[in-house]
Amino acid sequence: MSDILRAEGVCRDFGGLRAVSDVTMTVHSGDIFGIIGPNGAGKTTFFNLCSGIYKLTEGRVFLCDKEITNLRPEVISRLGLSRTFQSTQLFQFMSVLENVKIGCHAATKSRLVDVILHTKTYREDEEYTTQKALETLQRVGLSQYADTMAGNLPYGIQRRVEIARSLATDPKILLLDEPAAGMNRLETDALQDFLKQLNADGQTILLIEHDMKFVMNSCNQIMVLNFGRKICEGSPQKVSSDSEVQTAYFGKGGINHAQN
Amino acid sequence: MTMQKVKQMWARYRVFLLIAAAVILIVLPLLGFKNSTIRIFCRILMYTTLAGSLNITNGYSGQMSLGHAGFFCVGAYTMAILATRFGISFWLLMPLAGIAAALIGLVVAVPTLRMKGLYLSIITLGASEVIRIIALNWQSLTGGSFGIKDIPRPAILSFEVDSPSKFYYVFLAVAVLFLFVSRRVLNSRVGRGWISIRENELAAKSLGIQTSSAKLTNFMYGAFWAGICGAVYAPYVQYIDSAVFSLDEGFNILSMVIIGGQGTLVGPVVGAVVVNGLTEVLRPIGEWRFVMYGALIIVMMWLRPQGLMGASDNVLAGGKIKAVKKTRRLSAGVQK
Numbered sequence: 001m002s003d004i005l006r007a008e009g010v011c012r013d014f015g016g017l018r019a020v021s022d023v024t025m026t027v028h029s030g031d032i033f034g035i036i037g038p039n040g041a042g043k044t045t046f047f048n049l050c051s052g053i054y055k056l057t058e059g060r061v062f063l064c065d066k067e068i069t070n071l072r073p074e075v076i077s078r079l080g081l082s083r084t085f086q087s088t089q090l091f092q093f094m095s096v097l098e099n100v101k102i103g104c105h106a107a108t109k110s111r112l113v114d115v116i117l118h119t120k121t122y123r124e125d126e127e128y129t130t131q132k133a134l135e136t137l138q139r140v141g142l143s144q145y146a147d148t149m150a151g152n153l154p155y156g157i158q159r160r161v162e163i164a165r166s167l168a169t170d171p172k173i174l175l176l177d178e179p180a181a182g183m184n185r186l187e188t189d190a191l192q193d194f195l196k197q198l199n200a201d202g203q204t205i206l207l208i209e210h211d212m213k214f215v216m217n218s219c220n221q222i223m224v225l226n227f228g229r230k231i232c233e234g235s236p237q238k239v240s241s242d243s244e245v246q247t248a249y250f251g252k253g254g255i256n257h258a259q260n
Numbered sequence: 261m262t263m264q265k266v267k268q269m270w271a272r273y274r275v276f277l278l279i280a281a282a283v284i285l286i287v288l289p290l291l292g293f294k295n296s297t298i299r300i301f302c303r304i305l306m307y308t309t310l311a312g313s314l315n316i317t318n319g320y321s322g323q324m325s326l327g328h329a330g331f332f333c334v335g336a337y338t339m340a341i342l343a344t345r346f347g348i349s350f351w352l353l354m355p356l357a358g359i360a361a362a363l364i365g366l367v368v369a370v371p372t373l374r375m376k377g378l379y380l381s382i383i384t385l386g387a388s389e390v391i392r393i394i395a396l397n398w399q400s401l402t403g404g405s406f407g408i409k410d411i412p413r414p415a416i417l418s419f420e421v422d423s424p425s426k427f428y429y430v431f432l433a434v435a436v437l438f439l440f441v442s443r444r445v446l447n448s449r450v451g452r453g454w455i456s457i458r459e460n461e462l463a464a465k466s467l468g469i470q471t472s473s474a475k476l477t478n479f480m481y482g483a484f485w486a487g488i489c490g491a492v493y494a495p496y497v498q499y500i501d502s503a504v505f506s507l508d509e510g511f512n513i514l515s516m517v518i519i520g521g522q523g524t525l526v527g528p529v530v531g532a533v534v535v536n537g538l539t540e541v542l543r544p545i546g547e548w549r550f551v552m553y554g555a556l557i558i559v560m561m562w563l564r565p566q567g568l569m570g571a572s573d574n575v576l577a578g579g580k581i582k583a584v585k586k587t588r589r590l591s592a593g594v595q596k
Contacts, residue, residue, distance in 0.1 A: 077468035106468030
């Protein structure tokens with residue numbers, strides 16, 4: 001199992017607040033790695049650090065043993081780390097197909113001259129883009145929405161469009177920020193099956209999620225953050241029985257304390 | 261609904277309509293109009309390209325540039341100086357003027373890369389004025405406030421392009437070429453990249469689109485066509501001075517883009533026809549027509565911010581709220 005994403009002592013300060021503090025973790029090839037933690041634990045900040053949207057205060061990040069610390073988001077994306085956002089960031093006024101086509105941008109290379117003269121590069125790129133976009137939609141099960149404007153779709157489907165768009169970049173690792181947020185149980189179960197299928201096809205996934213059932217059922221490795229620190233890491237069984245994790249989520253048995 | 265019907269009609273009769281339009285455009289100067297009327301047609305065609313090229317920047321990549329007159333100026337002076345001093349052929353100078361404008365576009369665009377919205381607009385506005393003031397004060401090169409006169413007219417072999425009806429075809433060729441090339445560019449990887457920046461820059465970046473270089477290409481592409489327009493304009497009027505390329509001119513071009521419809525290829529064409537047509541219709545009321553323009557732009561912003569030809573389901577229409585409402589209704593329907 002080779003390392004796909006490795007963070008070493010990652011820190012991020014916002015003014016006097018240390019939002020992410022000395023987080024070290026490794027995602028191996030073929031993992032579905034989950035990050036959980038109470039609100040404000042620094043999960044999304046950690047994602048933003050890995051994907052280049054925020055700069056690190058300290059620490060280093062590696063993607064497949066290549067250092068990606070503080071590279072720009074578009075560069076990191078091209079190196080094979082693709083992400084979705086907690087609040088969906090779709091191209092709302094474009095069709096679903098066009099959204100996914102933009103995901104193929106980095107893999108194609110036709111330039112202004114090519115597209116004006118319709119050179120061979122242009123034709124190959126367009127063919128690849130259309131083919132890849134349709135294929136990806138089929139894979140995600142969104143073919144029937146290809147021509148629908150993305151902003152007009154129900155929320156659950158918008159999230160899937162965002163995943164499809166990221167998948168079109170052929171990422172080495174897919175970062176999903178709360179993919180099940182705002183979904184009902186049925187949609188969540190469908191998403192879980194879908195992610196497992198993706199993973200079975202060899203996709204490495206790192207996800208943030210609040211839905212415990214979802215995380216426990218789908219991830220093989222879990223990291224728990226609290227106040228920016230890693231408090232636990234391991235299999236779902238290990239994490240759910242960890243006393244520090246229980247404290248973070250439920251507090252210490254307050255009533256007993258009061259009586260003692 | 262009506263927009264959809266128009267689109268359906270267009271899809272069905274497209275070839276027929278295009279041929280009809282081509283025939284009308286080609287025979288138009290042969291119908292015995294007065295020279296003054298032909299000049300209006302020339303203006304409309306020139307502004308089709310000028311407004312269209314501004315629309316590539318403002319409408320497609322969403323970077324609000326106000327300095328288009330500056331690039332028009334660069335093109336016109338490149339042509340005027342090189343043609344009067346060195347007698348270089350018009351046909352060689354035309355692309356050269358475009359390239360000169362694109363290079364100045366690059367110089368303007370680099371410092372604006374990290375800026376958005378108002379800041380970018382102000383820099384482009386300033387750049388446009390700087391270009392005009394350089395043209396006004398660099399006497400040895402540009403003739404200063406005397407301008408440059410006797411700009412030689414283009415010729416094809418021994419056939420000289422010397423009347424408005426002949427220039428009409430040059431302007432027409434430029435406009436058609438511009439629309440043809442731009443359509444190709446916009447329906448490609450390059451165009452999709454530009455549009456994705458307008459729609460959502462964060463998402464574009466996280467999908468690996470190099471937004472900085474895409475913006476530069478976009479800005480230079482728009483400036484290039486403005487330069488070409490300037491290159492045709494200079495020998496057409498035969499005399500240019502810096503006063504022509506004032507900020508008013510920039511806003512004039514912008515008003516065509518806004519009235520016609522940003523982010524559509526046909527919008528600036530309609531804008532050029534409407535604004536230039538209005539100029540003629542309102543000529544009897546003199547300077548008061550600028551009040552009418554102002555009122556028109558305010559009404560447009562109020563009733564139809566996407567412009568005459570713009571789609572209502574677009575970022576530029578402020579359509580965000582509409583789409584969200586629709587989504588809610590849809591998802592409510594699904595849950596039932």
